[in-house]
Amino acid sequence: MAKYLLRRFLQLVVVSFIISVLVFLLVHLLPGDPTTQILGANDTAANRAILLKQLGLNLPLWHQYTIWLNAAFHGNLGTSYLNHESVTHILATGAPVSIELIIISQVLAFAVAIPLALVASRKPNKPVDNISTTATFGLLALPPFVVAPILVAVFAVGLGWFPATGYTPINQNFAQNIHQMILPSIAITAGSIAVYFRLLRSDLITTLQQDFITMARSKGLSNRRIMWRHAFRPSSFSLLAAAGINIGSLIAGTFVVEALFAMPGIGYALVQAVEQRDYLVVQGISLVVAIAFVILQFIIDFIFTIVDPRVVRE
Amino acid sequence: MPDDRELLDTRSTEGMLANRIPMTAATDEAVLEMQSPALDEDGEPLKRKPFGFLFWFAIAFVAVVVLSAVLANVLPLQKPNFGNYNEISQAPNAAHWLGTDDLGRDLLSRLVYGARVSLIVGFVGVVIGLVFGGTAGLISGYRGGRLDVALNGVSFIILAFPAIVAVIAIVSFWGASLTHITIILGVATIPLMYRVIRASSLSFAQRDFVVAAKTMGATNSRIVLREILPNVIPVTVTFSLITVAGLIVIEGTLAFLGLSVPLPTPSWGNMINEGTANNLLSTDPWIMLWPALAMFLLLWSINLIGDRLRQRFDIREGVL
Numbered sequence: 001m002a003k004y005l006l007r008r009f010l011q012l013v014v015v016s017f018i019i020s021v022l023v024f025l026l027v028h029l030l031p032g033d034p035t036t037q038i039l040g041a042n043d044t045a046a047n048r049a050i051l052l053k054q055l056g057l058n059l060p061l062w063h064q065y066t067i068w069l070n071a072a073f074h075g076n077l078g079t080s081y082l083n084h085e086s087v088t089h090i091l092a093t094g095a096p097v098s099i100e101l102i103i104i105s106q107v108l109a110f111a112v113a114i115p116l117a118l119v120a121s122r123k124p125n126k127p128v129d130n131i132s133t134t135a136t137f138g139l140l141a142l143p144p145f146v147v148a149p150i151l152v153a154v155f156a157v158g159l160g161w162f163p164a165t166g167y168t169p170i171n172q173n174f175a176q177n178i179h180q181m182i183l184p185s186i187a188i189t190a191g192s193i194a195v196y197f198r199l200l201r202s203d204l205i206t207t208l209q210q211d212f213i214t215m216a217r218s219k220g221l222s223n224r225r226i227m228w229r230h231a232f233r234p235s236s237f238s239l240l241a242a243a244g245i246n247i248g249s250l251i252a253g254t255f256v257v258e259a260l261f262a263m264p265g266i267g268y269a270l271v272q273a274v275e276q277r278d279y280l281v282v283q284g285i286s287l288v289v290a291i292a293f294v295i296l297q298f299i300i301d302f303i304f305t306i307v308d309p310r311v312v313r314e
Numbered sequence: 315m316p317d318d319r320e321l322l323d324t325r326s327t328e329g330m331l332a333n334r335i336p337m338t339a340a341t342d343e344a345v346l347e348m349q350s351p352a353l354d355e356d357g358e359p360l361k362r363k364p365f366g367f368l369f370w371f372a373i374a375f376v377a378v379v380v381l382s383a384v385l386a387n388v389l390p391l392q393k394p395n396f397g398n399y400n401e402i403s404q405a406p407n408a409a410h411w412l413g414t415d416d417l418g419r420d421l422l423s424r425l426v427y428g429a430r431v432s433l434i435v436g437f438v439g440v441v442i443g444l445v446f447g448g449t450a451g452l453i454s455g456y457r458g459g460r461l462d463v464a465l466n467g468v469s470f471i472i473l474a475f476p477a478i479v480a481v482i483a484i485v486s487f488w489g490a491s492l493t494h495i496t497i498i499l500g501v502a503t504i505p506l507m508y509r510v511i512r513a514s515s516l517s518f519a520q521r522d523f524v525v526a527a528k529t530m531g532a533t534n535s536r537i538v539l540r541e542i543l544p545n546v547i548p549v550t551v552t553f554s555l556i557t558v559a560g561l562i563v564i565e566g567t568l569a570f571l572g573l574s575v576p577l578p579t580p581s582w583g584n585m586i587n588e589g590t591a592n593n594l595l596s597t598d599p600w601i602m603l604w605p606a607l608a609m610f611l612l613l614w615s616i617n618l619i620g621d622r623l624r625q626r627f628d629i630r631e632g633v634l
Contacts, residue, residue: 019475137614141611142610145583145587146586149606248478252478274482277486286480290479294475
């Protein structure tokens with residue numbers, strides 16, 4: 001197991017390194033440099049040369065990369081060209097918003113998908129199963145940018161139950177924070193519910209046909225106990241794996257709802273930075289989000305090796 | 315619960331065998347067993363189901379979207395960017411079947427032209443992925459060896475990157491245009507296609523019929539093209555459809571964020587975005603509603619076609 005984890009850790013390091021190189025190269029290989037933006041009307045050859053030297057952009061690429069990486073390791077990802085806010089500060093203020101969105105949406109997704117799958121798999125191809133399978137299949141076709149505006153139109157503009165925009169930090173006003181989080185979280189939940197339900201349902205149907213279930217039944221265990229303890233537990237591993245893979249599309253979802261609901265999360269900051277061509281901010285956020293994503297996959301793998309030792313052998 | 319146990323038990327050999335006993339020889343018990351269908355791991359009956367009404371409806375919808383997008387110039391539509399200030403924010407009516415937006419542009423026309431963006435990005439992107447990733451996967455899965463290990467490692471690294479962040483970062487530096495977005499998403503599809511097709515190719519590379527072909531002295535290219543490729547096609551078709559839907563979602567997300575095809579060119583994503591701005595959700599919800607509905611139906615149709623084909627080809631969901 002130690003060997004497996006070591007191998008995965010080495011992969012993590014290699015992938016993070018490559019991500020950092022790619023993110024770094026993005027700014028430098030594509031045409032144009034930030035001087036045009038900064039200088040504006042003062043864009044003369046002489047001014048440009050001075051600025052390039054000031055910014056260190058006249059050094060060889062590998063040298064620039066080591067300076068950048070070294071600073072990144074010390075928590076310095078540069079500052080925004082526009083408002084001179086440090087990228088680390090932007091990330092620190094944005095992360096709680098995005099992470100809270102993801103957590104609430106996942107809690108909602110599990111709360112709907114797990115009970116539904118347990119009920120549906122008990123009687124495959126019976127009405128309850130057919131209805132929930134068809135309905136969740138529809139959810140797959142509802143990406144956040146389709147659901148969110150409809151939710152706002154109905155529940156915020158039409159019925160007025162929820163605010164259409166805004167964000168209050170959770171430590172300032174808990175109730176208001178949750179109230180504002182509900183619509184955006186639901187908007188990014190749809191796809192997750194469908195993915196988890198489909199996976200768990202087909203997993204459970206397979207598990208329920210195994211001998212140990214028949215054994216448990218003949219011992220006279222209650223259905224509830226059989227479903228939760230005997231059938232659900234082995235399937236929960238693949239659910240965890242799916243949740244890990246799903247994070248990728250959730251990140252996209254948070255970008256959309258943060259933009260629509262004007263919530264100051266990481267995605268909101270990234271999209272604004274892109275619109276304003278604030279390169280260092282784009283670079284910093286991409287780097288941190290990508291590496292956080294890779295580390296999360298590693299942690300999930302790590303949990304896996306503990307709860308399900310079979311993984312290591314594969 | 316004797317009822318559903320019986321249903322579930324049909325996976326056992328007895329259940330399978332019973333299906334093969336000719337009707338005339340069947341005892342009452344065997345008839346009973348035959349009536350309870352054998353299930354695959356999805357809980358779907360093993361016998362071939364007809365595709366059903368929904369499948370053909372989905373095909374018809376995709377066909378209508380594709381045809382209208384292709385023929386948009388020929389159809390009697392207004393220009394998508396022509397705004398008539400005497401006809402702003404109209405509800406659906408005889409002159410404008412789907413109504414008009416806040417600039418007096420015809421929503422039907424914008425919807426039809428907007429479909430082009432989604433379709434081009436989705437289908438061309440997948441073709442790019444297929445040509446490069448598919449070919450590489452086919453060969454890498456069949457040949458194995460160092461090439462396979464190297465390509466597999468590279469694809470693992472690329473897939474570790476959250477696609478949307480990479481795409482946004484590249485778009486922000488390269489500039490947003492239909493060509494750029496199609497290329498970026500196509501390239502992002504390459505490692506996905508590679509992995510799925512490689513896995514499928516690998517599973518056939520060791521099969522008896524491939525060994526037989528080798529023994530008879532068939533060349534490698536003949537084996538890949540004549541023995542492996544036909545077997546890989548079902549997985550490829552199914553996965554390609556799912557990927558088309560995935561790319562359409564990513565393009566829609568980018569367009570919603572204002573990072574896709576620049577305005578005023580319509581795309582469903584930027585129409586939805588326009589419809590949410592300036593309080594239009596309360597004054598003219600049609601602007602947002604039509605592209606949202608079209609997007610839902612298109613994604614649902616493509617997913618449904620893909621899923622029914624998957625069931626028909628008997629591919630496990632886990633493979634994709």
